[in-house]
Amino acid sequence: MVEPQPHRVTLPNGLRVVLAPDAEPGSTEPGGPPVVGVSVHYDVGFRSEPEGRTGFAHLFEHLMFQGSESLEKLAHFRHVQGSGGIFNGSTHQDYTDYFQVLPSNALERALFLEADRMRAPRLTEENLRNQVDVVKEEIRLNVLNRPYGGFPWILLPPVLYSTFANAHNGYGDFTDLERATVDDCAAFFDTFYAPGNAVLTITGDIDVDQATDLVHKHFGDVPARSVPPRPSFAEPAPSGELRDRHRDPHAPLPAVALGYRLPDPVGELDEYLANVVLAAVLSDGDASRLQQRLVYRDSLVVDVQAGAGLMGAPLDARDPDTFTVTAIHSPEVATDRVIDAVDSELERLATEGPSAEELSRVTARWAAGLHRDHDRLVSRTLDLGSAELLHGRAELVGELPGRVAAVTAEEVASAAKALRPEARAVLEIEPTSESDGGTA
Amino acid sequence: MTSATHRSAERIGSTELGPRPLPPLAEPRAGRQPETVDTVLDNGLRVIAARHGAVPMVELRLRIPFAGEDPGHPARAEVLAETLLTGTRRRDRVRMDTDLAAVGGTLQATVDPERLSITGDALADGMETLLDVLTDALTEASYPEHEVSGERDRLVERITVARSQPRTIAREELQRHRYGDHPFVREVPQAADVAEVTAEQVRQLHREAVLPRGSTLVLVGDIDPERTVRTVRRMTSEWHSAEAARELPALPEVKGSDVRLVHREGAVQSQLRFSAQAVPRTDERYPALQIANLVFGGYFSSRLVENIREDKGYTYGAHSAFEFTPGNGTVLVDADTASEVTAAALLEIRYELGRFALVPPSVAEVESARQYAIGGLLTSTSSQSGLASTLMNVASVGLGQDWLSEHPERLRAVTREQVAEAARWYVPTAFTGIVVGDAEQLGEQLRGLGGVTLP
Numbered sequence: 054m055v056e057p058q059p060h061r062v063t064l065p066n067g068l069r070v071v072l073a074p075d076a077e078p079g080s081t082e083p084g085g086p087p088v089v090g091v092s093v094h095y096d097v098g099f100r101s102e103p104e105g106r107t108g109f110a111h112l113f114e115h116l117m118f119q120g121s122e123s124l125e126k127l128a129h130f131r132h133v134q135g136s137g138g139i140f141n142g143s144t145h146q147d148y149t150d151y152f153q154v155l156p157s158n159a160l161e162r163a164l165f166l167e168a169d170r171m172r173a174p175r176l177t178e179e180n181l182r183n184q185v186d187v188v189k190e191e192i193r194l195n196v197l198n199r200p201y202g203g204f205p206w207i208l209l210p211p212v213l214y215s216t217f218a219n220a221h222n223g224y225g226d227f228t229d230l231e232r233a234t235v236d237d238c239a240a241f242f243d244t245f246y247a248p249g250n251a252v253l254t255i256t257g258d259i260d261v262d263q264a265t266d267l268v269h270k271h272f273g274d275v276p277a278r279s280v281p282p283r284p285s286f287a288e289p290a291p292s293g294e295l296r297d298r299h300r301d302p303h304a305p306l307p308a309v310a311l312g313y314r315l316p317d318p319v320g321e322l323d324e325y326l327a328n329v330v331l332a333a334v335l336s337d338g339d340a341s342r343l344q345q346r347l348v349y350r351d352s353l354v355v356d357v358q359a360g361a362g363l364m365g366a367p368l369d370a371r372d373p374d375t376f377t378v379t380a381i382h383s384p385e386v387a388t389d390r391v392i393d394a395v396d397s398e399l400e401r402l403a404t405e406g407p408s409a410e411e412l413s414r415v416t417a418r419w420a421a422g423l424h425r426d427h428d429r430l431v432s433r434t435l436d437l438g439s440a441e442l443l444h445g446r447a448e449l450v451g452e453l454p455g456r457v458a459a460v461t462a463e464e465v466a467s468a469a470k471a472l473r474p475e476a477r478a479v480l481e482i483e484p485t486s487e488s489d490g491g492t493a
Numbered sequence: 494m495t496s497a498t499h500r501s502a503e504r505i506g507s508t509e510l511g512p513r514p515l516p517p518l519a520e521p522r523a524g525r526q527p528e529t530v531d532t533v534l535d536n537g538l539r540v541i542a543a544r545h546g547a548v549p550m551v552e553l554r555l556r557i558p559f560a561g562e563d564p565g566h567p568a569r570a571e572v573l574a575e576t577l578l579t580g581t582r583r584r585d586r587v588r589m590d591t592d593l594a595a596v597g598g599t600l601q602a603t604v605d606p607e608r609l610s611i612t613g614d615a616l617a618d619g620m621e622t623l624l625d626v627l628t629d630a631l632t633e634a635s636y637p638e639h640e641v642s643g644e645r646d647r648l649v650e651r652i653t654v655a656r657s658q659p660r661t662i663a664r665e666e667l668q669r670h671r672y673g674d675h676p677f678v679r680e681v682p683q684a685a686d687v688a689e690v691t692a693e694q695v696r697q698l699h700r701e702a703v704l705p706r707g708s709t710l711v712l713v714g715d716i717d718p719e720r721t722v723r724t725v726r727r728m729t730s731e732w733h734s735a736e737a738a739r740e741l742p743a744l745p746e747v748k749g750s751d752v753r754l755v756h757r758e759g760a761v762q763s764q765l766r767f768s769a770q771a772v773p774r775t776d777e778r779y780p781a782l783q784i785a786n787l788v789f790g791g792y793f794s795s796r797l798v799e800n801i802r803e804d805k806g807y808t809y810g811a812h813s814a815f816e817f818t819p820g821n822g823t824v825l826v827d828a829d830t831a832s833e834v835t836a837a838a839l840l841e842i843r844y845e846l847g848r849f850a851l852v853p854p855s856v857a858e859v860e861s862a863r864q865y866a867i868g869g870l871l872t873s874t875s876s877q878s879g880l881a882s883t884l885m886n887v888a889s890v891g892l893g894q895d896w897l898s899e900h901p902e903r904l905r906a907v908t909r910e911q912v913a914e915a916a917r918w919y920v921p922t923a924f925t926g927i928v929v930g931d932a933e934q935l936g937e938q939l940r941g942l943g944g945v946t947l948p
């Protein structure tokens with residue numbers, strides 16, 4: 054299968070547009086199902102929120118659903134769903150995305166909805182207070198009321214990183230969330246939500262010319278605003294092993310997370326991809342190194358995972374980015390035994406490299422995984438948008454299987470060698486309750 | 494914040510032109526129905542093969558009815574699912590994973606009180622390898638002693654982790670509250686039972702229960718359906734049984750009753766879980782009930798979400814969804830709320846249930862839900878994995894692709910009166926349920942509200 058090349062348009066106001074139709078214009082191949090994907094990626098994530106306003110980028114994402122000049126509160130949801138579509142948004146380290154997937158006859162409506170909130174969102178006190186409450190419930194659900202909440206994405210960065218941007222909790226502290234004002238929202242919008250700071254992606258059952266006309270019609274008069282210079286979040290790698298512990302009242306078993314710095318995902322992409330392959334060799338599938346050693350042979354852990362990227366997926370952030378190894382283990386096994394076993398497997402890979410069979414296993418699963426991702430319009434749309442935003446090249450998405458296949462055993466060995474104990478963070482989860490109360 | 498000079502929120506929210514009209518919808522383009530073969534092989538296995546999608550992949554779903562009345566069944570079934578893919582005469586665990594990886598493939602087995610499910614995928618030209626590994630396990634799984642004992646020990650710890658999750662605790666409590674000791678409630682096995690499972694017991698369960706008759710295999714992707722069925726017939730010829738795989742015994746009707754408060758130490762948020770009897774998916778009233786359920790709490794633009802999330806801020810998500818088993822259907826309503834607003838949320842949920850049964854949905858509410866149901870079917874089945882899962886869901890209650898193809902017409906034919914009639918399933922007295930949370934914080938308010946049994 055040949056990946057159709059994405060088409061590109063930039064509007065006079067600076068909005069970058071990526072169009073990826075199911076079939077090339079004039080193609081004799083049958084088109085896909087009558088469904089379209091629309092997403093907008095804004096070049097601001099939780100690393101850009103100021104001190105005293107932790108969680109603000111995510112809170113603001115919620116407010117973008119609360120109405121705009123032409124749309125009352127609740128109207129966005131009702132129009133998307135009443136057209137047969139689905140929607141959502143998510144906040145990452147370096148970007149915030151919004152998406153809709155709908156029957157293709159609702160394409161213009163979807164563009165209208167995105168344009169209206171890019172042009173003139175309604176930022177009101179009532180909606181802000183309501184969404185502060187909703188976000189607090191989200192944090193209780195995903196972090197405070199459950200075992201291993203925020204492990205490792207909230208808990209590991211403050212051990213590995215020293216600057217506020219990289220170390221702070223992107224979900225936010227309740228006190229900071231409660232302190233947010235409508236004027237904060239206005240400043241954040243005017244600073245970061247300019248059309249020149251965004252990428253619009255349209256995929257699926259579309260005609261490129263027709264879709265381009267609709268983009269001009271609806272986004273053309275969103276006024277251009279200045280785009281802030283993108284800050285560097287660079288900081289030196291740790292010069293020793295940094296350790297911390299977190300007491301978790303809900304966790305029944307201890308856990309450990311190791312965090313390492315990765316090569317720059319944009320400037321050193323091939324080195325970064327060697328780490329992606331390394332992660333798969335380490336923990337993807339029953340035959341992988343850490344599953345074999347830590348789970349099946351030595352019975353040290355209940356679960357172990359290695360991966361590039363803090364939020365569970367590689368290539369989701371700019372520099373600095375994090376390589377993580379996480380494990381949940383029995384209290385009878387000392388944490389250092391788990392860490393030693395990981396270190397010895399890394400050392401073996403650094404010395405001998407992976408086998409040809411291990412590499413081909415990773416390559417085939419990556420190609421298959423990419424096909425599956427792209428078969429789901431939500432993933433295809435969001436992947437193209439984030440690749441365009443972070444790398445300036447939506448095409449990268451289609452090139453990745455080839456680039457992953459080109460990673461050599463020596464490159465994986467070098468990547469393993471770079472994951473040194475003396476430049477990493479170790480976070481231990483310590484269970485603090487004997488039983489989980491009353492329901493056994 | 495960050496920008497020294499910025500416009501006020503009022504300025505940002507209005508333009509010279511003012512509000513603009515919502516563009517109308519264009520003419521819908523009809524999707525093509527996937528080319529499908531749906532047949533039962535001589536060994537009793539139902540096979541559904543569909544050509545769908547543009548990527549060179551194939552998605553696999555296998556459902557083996559796997560109910561058991563014996564109290565020790567859930568533990569043995571769980572160990573079986575964890576070790577089914579760890580060894581045969583021809584392959585050990587590493588060989589299985591390596592053979593699958595060579596065709597970009599994966600296979601996972603999971604079990605619940607109703608069925609053993611195997612889910613997989615591979616590059617389409619590797620389908621034979623995927624099926625070979627699968628049938629190897631189905632016909633010759635050997636359950637090596639060291640794999641069984643290793644998984645058994647890990648399972649004991651994984652069960653501890655599972656039971657520390659509020660959602661797992663809440664589900665167990667709801668199941669017991671509405672179904673007592675019916676086998677359907679035994680979702681997570683007891684650690685003590687798992688610790689005693691032997692390899693020989695698992696092998697025996699495999700011989701007795703991993704049976705083709707009554708099971709369903711779904712294959713969706715870049716495949717030729719006719720040829721795929723022939724391949725499956727050839728490759729599963731060694732898998733046969735006289736008896737049929739075991740379906741779940743009939744479930745008793747869910748009856749309305751008091752909500753039970755369950756204490757969870759240290760909880761900062763409560764799980765509210767309610768259930769009422771509904772109709773099976775095969776019932777002619779189902780399309781109207783589907784639309785009614787969306788209006789009540791089945792999607793974001795519902796009465797429940799707009800009230801307790803978007804107006805009151807009591808929850809991140811509130812849902813109302815169906816649970817279908819063969820011959821039965823129930824409705825499940827859930828929300829998680831901070832301890833301090835739990836009683837208030839219960840009051841609002843009861844209010845919305847009562848209002849829904851008494852104040853019929855408006856034309857706008859019905860039309861929005863209808864479009865969402867029709868569009869949702871289109872978007873959720875547009876991917877190969879989405880279609881495979883949807884086909885398996887409807888196949889498990891005896892339906893197939895024809896039913897899916899005709900469903901938009903059924904939804905279009907539903908009248909507002911039928912939706913209003915369906916809404917009567919939602920009278921508050923039809924519901925029972927549980928609240929899991931910190932009883933010390935919740936007890937007094939819930940007692941005051943009434944209809945709640947305290948611990």
